[in-house]
Amino acid sequence: MALTDHSDLFVSVHEDGMNALVKHIMQQRPPLFNYGTALFEQLAKKKRELCSPIDTAKNYNGPLITVEDPLPILGSPLPIGMDWCFQLSKLAIDFHKGNAIALPAELDPLQPQHFALQAKACFGLMCPDDKKAEDILEEIEGAVVTVYEENVGLSDKERIHREREQKDRRPKDEKVRPLPPGKLHCFCMSLYLTGHFEWGDVPGSDQPWLKVRLDGLEIVDIGPDPLESMIECYLRNILRYGILPRIMLPMEALVLDLTGMSEDLAGYLGKQLLLQPTPIGAGVPFNPAVEDDQLKLFIQLNIV
Numbered sequence: 001m002a003l004t005d006h007s008d009l010f011v012s013v014h015e016d017g018m019n020a021l022v023k024h025i026m027q028q029r030p031p032l033f034n035y036g037t038a039l040f041e042q043l044a045k046k047k048r049e050l051c052s053p054i055d056t057a058k059n060y061n062g063p064l065i066t067v068e069d070p071l072p073i074l075g076s077p078l079p080i081g082m083d084w085c086f087q088l089s090k091l092a093i094d095f096h097k098g099n100a101i102a103l104p105a106e107l108d109p110l111q112p113q114h115f116a117l118q119a120k121a122c123f124g125l126m127c128p129d130d131k132k133a134e135d136i137l138e139e140i141e142g143a144v145v146t147v148y149e150e151n152v153g154l155s156d157k158e159r160i161h162r163e164r165e166q167k168d169r170r171p172k173d174e175k176v177r178p179l180p181p182g183k184l185h186c187f188c189m190s191l192y193l194t195g196h197f198e199w200g201d202v203p204g205s206d207q208p209w210l211k212v213r214l215d216g217l218e219i220v221d222i223g224p225d226p227l228e229s230m231i232e233c234y235l236r237n238i239l240r241y242g243i244l245p246r247i248m249l250p251m252e253a254l255v256l257d258l259t260g261m262s263e264d265l266a267g268y269l270g271k272q273l274l275l276q277p278t279p280i281g282a283g284v285p286f287n288p289a290v291e292d293d294q295l296k297l298f299i300q301l302n303i304v
Contacts, residue, residue: 007284007300009300010296015095022091030062030064030065031064033088034065034087035066036085036124037126040065050124051122051123052089070084070179079177081179083125084126090190093115094116095291096115097293107193114215117192119190120190125185126185189219195214208250214236214239274301275302277297284298
């Protein structure tokens with residue numbers, strides 16, 4: 001049976017093509033996948049090894065890292081922090097049958113009409129050199145003494161009020177000063193998840209919505225087991241209640257008005273020419289369909 005027996009148009013994307021595209025984007029736009037403080041930007045420019053090597057295209061000469069502020073030291077009277085980096089070194093997708101990603105036992109085998117994602121991420125924290133940080137420690141101790149002397153004889157309520165005033169007087173653009181670099185500690189993990197597409201109703205809307213549903217999530221290379229379970233639970237709920245609801249699409253967003261794109265075509269036809277997903281039925285049981293290592297979309301041409 002031809003793929004267009006139950007639809008007017010058929011479009012598919014193979015997992016190999018999508019993975020090649022993702023790899024190309026990661027090589028051409030490394031700052032989208034690598035974040036850290038200015039120290040790590042300097043290390044990357046000098047070709048110093050980070051938690052994970054940054055793979056770039058041969059002709060790429062742009063920035064390697066998106067620069068962020070140091071990780072603040074909580075409780076310090078001075079704005080100081082630690083250098084850190086976060087790197088997403090691998091992203092891959094696998095459409096059923098499930099042969100592009102080696103899933104962990106908890107998610108294997110990949111079920112029909114499902115897809116799998118794999119991501120490898122590393123977090124690095126630069127532990128400061130205590131000897132080089134002695135001068136900063138003296139500044140902190142001096143700041144503590146100053147605050148103590150200013151607050152002698154004040155009640156708890158007055159002391160809290162003064163501390164808030166002192167905090168408010170700090171410049172809004174005051175930057176966090178990083179501690180002197182010492183030894184880099186890296187932590188890497190691999191994340192696997194499985195999911196599927198489905199059409200469903202949404203309260204307050206009279207049209208169907210295309211949703212991405214999370215089915216399973218598993219992290220490897222983390223211990224002990226209770227820590228792994230807690231992180232998996234947190235990430236699962238971030239995806240299920242924070243991220244995936246934001247990327248669902250209404251049917252009207254998937255309708256393309258061809259005549260609206262061309263006044264000449266609209267005048268010639270005198271009608272609307274619409275492209276929209278083929279309704280699910282006996283001929284098209286899944287749309288989009290995830291099968292044969294592809295993401296398939298069946299499209300219907302309507303004249304109204």
